[in-house]
Amino acid sequence: MAIPILTPGNHAGKEATVIETKPSDAMRGIGIVQSDTPILHQPSQPLNLPTEHDLATAIVNDLIAAMHRARRVHNFAKGMGIAAPQLGIGRRVAVVQPPEPNTETITLLNPTVVAHSDDEDEQYEGCLSFFDVRGKVQRPLRIEVEATALTGEVHREQYQDGLARLIQHEIDHLDGILYTARMKPEVQPIPVERYRQTGRNWSYQ
Template identity: 85%
Template sequence: MAIPILTRGNHAGKEATVIETKPSDAMRGIGIVQSGSPILQQPAQPLHLPIEHDLAAAIVNDLIAAMHRVRRVHNFAKGMGIAAPQLGIGRRVAVVQPPEPDTQEITLLNPTIVARSDDEDEQYEGCLSFFDVRGKVPRPLRIEVETTSYSGELRRQQYQDGLARLIQHEIDHLDGILYTARMKPANQPIPIEQYRQTGRSWSYE
């Protein structure tokens, strides 16, 4: 899907023109690091909390601001997330927006998955860092995640279904892993045009 951008001429009466831009180009234009950049393939460095409290807060603010920019380009019915390396910041921080409206963002500082369920499902995922395609990715349905608070305390939280999928995707980014590495060998990413015809929203009973 190309995103139309309307431009106008410099002279009165000149017709407007429409320039088609790819979704990945739109993401690049709002500051999202794109696939091929080395930082997306490197494990992010953990924060030293509470010593780096101010740095952690600044990174979280940058991520939330980036999420607002992304929403102006694309609507995310299934929720969304963004990790610090996608802004060129090699630190272990991510933010996830649950799909429910008016829900507080989930801040992940130094997140680590400490438990996974044996049962899993396979659903389509997209990535802001290569937004022209979608790919089917198998993931556990339930996870337990350990994070660090701004004050340096360790905390554990369980997540399931779509929210667990979103959080696993972002933690993968912090480990230098793109979702294509999680796909089954027989699967390949499909163009977004094809996904829009065959893909369905995540569904859990």
């Protein structure tokens, strides 16, 4: 699916033209590193907190700004997240915006999944770093995540369903893993045009 970009006409009286660009090119244009970049395939370096408090804050601000840019390109009805490697930053930081309106962004510093449910489901996922396709990924329905606060304290939080999926996706980025590595060997990603035609959203009834 190409995203139309309108360019203004010139002073000679020419009409505005529409340039078609792929979703992945649109993401690259707003500063999102794409899947052929080595940093996406490398584990990220943990932060030393609270010593690197200012660095962590700066990275989080950059990630939130990138999410705002991405939302101007695409409507993320299921929520969204972005990890530092997707901005070319090899540190263990990610942010996740839940799908519910007026909810706070979740900040993940040095996150690790320390427990998960045996119950799993398989749903389509997308990724800002290769936005032209979607793929079915099987993940636990509930997880427990250990992360570090800016002040250095370690804390644990539990997440479930769609939010657990979003957070697992971003933690995978910090481990140098793309969601395609989680797909069953016989399953291949599908073009975003075909995914849109399925009309499927995440469901946890």
